[in-house]
Amino acid sequence: MxxxxxxxxxxxxxxxxxxxxxxxxxxxxxxxxxxxxxxxxxxxxxxxxxxxxxxxxxxxxxxxxxxxxxxxxxxxxxxxPPVPDLPFDPYRGLVYSPDELFASLADGYEATPDARAYAWFQRTKADGDVYASMLRAIHDDSVSDALDELLAGARVVGVMGGHAMKRGTQAYEGAARLGRELARTGFTVATGGGPGAMEAANLGAYAAPHDGEMLSDALRLLAKAPGFTPSITEWAAAAFEVRARWPKGGRSVGIPTWFYGHEPPNPFASHIAKYFANATREDGLLARSNAGVVFLPGAAGTVQEIFDNATPNYYESRGEPTPMVLVDRAHWTEKLPTWPLLQSLARGRSMESRIALVDRIEEAPEALKRLGG
Incomplete structure (x- = not known):
């Protein structure tokens, strides 16, 4: 691994x-x-x-x-010089850890550096202050630099999917098993770093070094706080309980954003590259998924990510196209018929042999291998 x-x-x-x-x-x-x-x-x-x-x-x-x-x-x-009274360090040299972003969680999520950075962003983003926007830009550039250093030489597979997927559901368990399988195959799992499908994939990678029972037990523990509403504090505390019971989890990356600050980052990504600018974050996540991307059922955000990923593959602007695997035939052909459009775009181009649609999440790792991930 x-x-x-x-x-x-x-x-x-x-x-x-x-x-x-x-x-x-x-x-x-x-x-x-x-x-x-x-x-x-x-x-x-x-x-x-x-x-x-x-x-x-x-x-x-x-x-x-x-x-x-x-x-x-x-x-x-x-x-x-350091900037006084900021809830984040714009010059940071390393990406974040869950412990760093969730420090002071015992006092409630509002007390954490993550929540305080979001509150600062809310206060400053609308006032047009060039100083605040400069600090955000320096921070995001520092994070990108740290992320590139972290992932040098890694084979990264992105896992995309909706934030609404609840703990305790079959879909969540499937996404966790996918993350575990990818990590055990030798890939570095990268997600959007938030709740739902993203958390499940990071949890799976966290579970990779442990025995099979650990993931089942962790899923049961997490199910008592199924979503981040109404209480982010309880949702995050359940995750840290799992981490405390099974320390030394496998590594993975989460790439979330304070733009969607009402959605907390998940604590199962060992490395968190959090951005203020959502566009920088989205493009960066897909660009770094050099071994392919698996798209789980999602809504507008996931549809956008599919075509954000398809565009450089279509034009080969990042070199050879990378594998794209869509999971859940009914979702991507009937509910949100994205697959037919992707197929039409790919026809006759080199990306045509790099896209696949599978019914079940368990088929995704094999499809990725088949497409050359």
Whole structure:
């Protein structure tokens, strides 16, 4: 089974994103000239900053003492100071973890960094303040950079589906079994990071290293809080109960957005790349699904994702088309007849051999393999 590294090799070996990397670089290189240091607390590294060359370096949101900041500015380094009173770090070097976004859940979901970031977004998105929009853009770009580093070399399969799918249903269990099968096959599962089908697929990947009973028991535990309404707190607490009972779950990625902030991220994705801009998030999720996408039954959002994915496959703008597997014949040919249109688009093009429609969720991994995922 493929394990995704907690922090994959950098595209750029001049980026420093943890205190450990900072210490190792100073010790091995003896210089910070030209390095980019992202969101590392350097308050206790004054001596190193005062005695190390930092010419041409860039420090993004790194707390440090004023004498150190003055010295490195004199060296010719650029210093972007931390932004006070923000519920998120725009310069962050790594994607989020569930524990980070849901910190303080015991005090109610409203107290969590996730909810506070959404509240900030609600306050600032309508006022046209260029400063707030700049902070959102820097944050989202930092998250994209961190996500690329995380997924370097991984074979990623996207699982798309509706947020309305309830825990305790057959459909939810099927999506969880799909996520587990994909993870056990060696794929990195990536979802939109929210509730419903997305959570189920991340849960399945989380369950991959455990025995078969674990998933059945976890599904039973989760069923007591079937949806995120009326209480996100209870919904999230049930997930953390599962995580506490079966720690060391398998890795997967969730890519949610504060644009739909009333929908919380699910705690089963080990790595969460959360964005303010929904368009950046949607395109990024599909672009990174380099081994194909499985589309479970959904509504408008999932239909949109099918054609967002079909377009670059049609024009081959990202290179060779990637596999697309639609699950549930009746849903995609009668209820929302997306499949006939997709088939018509694909006819005579190289993507034609890369699309499939299956009846049952259990058939999806085999279809993906058949299409070259």
């Amino acid at each position: 493929q394990t995704m590294p907690a922090h994959a090799a950098h595209h750029n070996d001049r980026e420093i994103e943890t205190l450990e990397e900072f210490d190792a670089t100073v010790s091995a290189r003896g210089t910070l000239a030209g390095f980019r240091v992202q969101a590392v607390d350097l308050t206790d590294r004054t001596r190193e900053l005062l005695t190390t060359d930092t010419a041409g370096a860039v420090f993004l949101g790194c707390p440090m003492r004023e004498d150190a900041a003055a010295k490195i500015r004199t060296d010719g380094a650029l210093v972007f």
